[in-house]
Amino acid sequence: EAGVAQSPRYKIIEKRQSVAFWCNPISGHATLYWYQQILGQGPKLLIQFQNNGVVDDSQLPKDRFSAERLKGVDSTLKIQPAKLEDSAVYLCASSPSSGGENQYFGPGTRLLVL
Amino acid sequence: GENVEQHPSTLSVQEGDSAVIKCTYSDSASNYFPWYKQELGKRPQLIIDIRSNVGEKKDQRIAVTLNKTAKHFSLHITETQPEDSAVYFCAASSMNYGGSQGNLIFGKGTKLSVKP
Numbered sequence: 001e002a003g004v005a006q007s008p009r010y011k012i013i014e015k016r017q018s019v020a021f022w023c024n025p026i027s028g029h030a031t032l033y034w035y036q037q038i039l040g041q042g043p044k045l046l047i048q049f050q051n052n053g054v055v056d057d058s059q060l061p062k063d064r065f066s067a068e069r070l071k072g073v074d075s076t077l078k079i080q081p082a083k084l085e086d087s088a089v090y091l092c093a094s095s096p097s098s099g100g101e102n103q104y105f106g107p108g109t110r111l112l113v114l
Numbered sequence: 115g116e117n118v119e120q121h122p123s124t125l126s127v128q129e130g131d132s133a134v135i136k137c138t139y140s141d142s143a144s145n146y147f148p149w150y151k152q153e154l155g156k157r158p159q160l161i162i163d164i165r166s167n168v169g170e171k172k173d174q175r176i177a178v179t180l181n182k183t184a185k186h187f188s189l190h191i192t193e194t195q196p197e198d199s200a201v202y203f204c205a206a207s208s209m210n211y212g213g214s215q216g217n218l219i220f221g222k223g224t225k226l227s228v229k230p
Contacts, residue, residue, distance in 0.1 A: 004157075033217075040222075040223070041222055041223070042118075042120075042203045042205070042220030042221055042222050042223050043158065043203070043218075043220050044220070045217050045218065045219075048217060056217055091157065091158070099146065099207070100146055100207035100208075100217055100218050101146055101148070101163065101207070102160070103148075103160065103218065104160070105150075105157040105158045105159070106157060107156070107157050108157060
């Protein structure tokens with residue numbers, strides 16, 4: 001079974017620039033999550049999708065972050081404009097259930113904002 | 115909302131010894147408690163989980179215990195090996211099948227070092 005795929009793996013940008021991350025979940029997984037993991041901390045949920053609908057985006061800084069999951073499969077997360085404090089690893093996870101269990105993580109995208 | 119505290123932040127043990135990591139949670143509605151292992155530069159991997167209707171669960175050298183009254187749960191690793199060295203994260207969630215809940219709240223992690 002193929003795992004969660006993410007790209008790019010690394011990205012370096014300057015502050016105020018834009019960046020986008022892509023995630024392809026495990027086939028058949030209806031639930032998709034985006035997490036932000038700052039160095040030395042646990043992952044923090046940004047947004048949860050159930051199929052192509054948003055379930056929870058209460059922790060998403062909507063003035064600069066946006067995410068979509070068209071057709072209920074792949075998802076993109078965008079930051080525009082980026083700030084220094086956005087430097088982190090952005091993890092995508094998927095799950096076959098909607099209750100938060102059995103989440104499988106992708107390798108993450110390491111973002112450095114200069 | 116839910117808050118998860120994890121201790122210790124670092125733990126060093128000799129190969130063959132046991133390691134215990136403890137977490138506390140604040141929301142009594144939380145009913146799902148997974149543990150993730152994250153090696154340096156790699157993705158978090160689910161190693162064991164427990165639901166609130168169970169007090170203990172074992173999987174080979176790994177066990178998790180849950181005390182709902184005290185709102186704390188622990189990870190126990192026996193006969194530790196160098197390959198157990200990693201950062202371990204606990205998390206809590208209030209699963210609500212068919213509803214909109216189910217978000218994991220993670221602890222800050224414990225860096226476990228197993229010395230040969």
